[in-house]
Amino acid sequence: MSQLLYEGKAKKVFATDDPNILRVEYKDDATAFNGAKKAVFPGKGKLNNAICSKLFDVLKAKGIPTHFVERLSETEQRVKAVEIIPIEVVVRNVVAGSLSKRLGIEEGTPMDRSSIIEFYYKNDELGDPLINDDHAKMIHIATDAEMADIRKQAQAINSVLTTLFDGVGITLVDFKLEFGKLKSNGDIVLADEISPDTCRLWDKETHEKLDMCVRRNIADLPETYEKLLSRLGDI
Ligand code: UDP
Secondary structure (H helix, E strand, O other), rough: OOEEEOOOEEEEEOOOOOOOOEEEEEEEEEEEEEOOEEOOOOOHHHHHHHHHHHHHHHHHHHOOEEEEEEEOOEEEEEOOOOEEOOOOEEEEEEHHHHHHHHHOOOOOOOOOOOEEEEEEOOHHOOOOEEOOOHHHOOOOOOOOOHHHHHHHHHHHHHHHHHHHHHHHOEEEEEEEEEEEEEOOOEEEEEOOOOOOOOOEEEOOOOOOOOOOHHHOOHHHHHHHHHHHHHHOOOO
């Protein structure tokens, strides 16, 4: 049995014989609101792994550096070992969620610029506060050059994913990314996951929400994620 290194809300991470490679297992737990709402959905891990692996394959093919190596099984991925930078990077194309509340702008309002990027300090005790590049530097979690690198990569990822979802009639409203430094050479690469747990996805015609029902009506989750996976079927 390989050693369990970390267990989070949605995934378990195991060591392998190679110190530069890890095995990630997607769990069936669905949590939201910082763990307050919790449920288990048989099949959720499998769906998120399938969706995430598909998206990472496309990003890799477009030359975006990621930790993803391959999908190993229905619920597992092989990934490169990274040290996660404790910043949640949110990319927004349409106003929604906390941005709508913070600035008092109606949800669904398009932006008169291409996109915006926000940074949140990953810290449960502080409730993941919004920060900027200066704060990141002040608390020694990333240098100016690293923040510039992360911003550039987030924009490139947004461009690939926006085009991909557009092609299947879905608006990529916003999403959260995490980056890490490769154990092998320190390069900053996209890590963690991109899945309907971490994105807002709206059908362009019906405006149906094809994402993290986890934060809305938890009962719809398997059906919605299944629907999203089949929409992505041809990419
Ligand atoms: N997000 C996430 N994990 C978090 C917080 C946000 O994956 O801990 C994603 C969320 O799914 C959405 C985007 O980041 O696609 C922006 O979230 P927002 O700040 O609007 O907060 P929310 O309204 O989702 O709480």
